[in-house]
Amino acid sequence: MRSVSSFAFRRLPRCFPRDLLDDTRVVVLPSVRLFACVPYVGITLGRFYLLAPSVARDEGVHAHELVHVVQWRTLGTVGFLWRYLRLFLRHGYAANPLERTAYRIESLVRADAVPFDAVDLTIADL
Numbered sequence: 001m002r003s004v005s006s007f008a009f010r011r012l013p014r015c016f017p018r019d020l021l022d023d024t025r026v027v028v029l030p031s032v033r034l035f036a037c038v039p040y041v042g043i044t045l046g047r048f049y050l051l052a053p054s055v056a057r058d059e060g061v062h063a064h065e066l067v068h069v070v071q072w073r074t075l076g077t078v079g080f081l082w083r084y085l086r087l088f089l090r091h092g093y094a095a096n097p098l099e100r101t102a103y104r105i106e107s108l109v110r111a112d113a114v115p116f117d118a119v120d121l122t123i124a125d126l
């Protein structure tokens with residue numbers, strides 16, 4: 001388990017606050033299949049997220065999971081899980097507004113469209 005800041009990414013510190021990168025913990029799990037029928041890339045649990053080894057150095061994936069960390073922190077555990085489930089049942093995975101925000105910010109990071117305030121963008125979408 002390590003902090004996001006220990007990966008020394010170039011773009012993330014220009015869109016997420018330093019304390020979030022220091023406090024968020026990443027677990028890379030080589031052989032975990034949490035859901036056999038879902039392609040596993042990353043899963044966020046509070047201020048932790050699990051990543052498959054194939055994406056452990058992918059800055060865009062880290063940005064995506066950090067958005068979920070901010071959503072989770074802002075809504076609280078019950079609030080996040082309840083909203084995620086409700087939106088998942090209504091919209092499915094990719095069109096879930098919580099996922100759309102995460103993919104939008106992931107895209108900005110991949111496009112090197114930094115600096116921007118990812119926390120403000122995330123909260124504005126809630």
Ligand SMILES: [Zn+2]
Pocket residue numbers: 064068099102
């Ligand atoms: Zn996601």
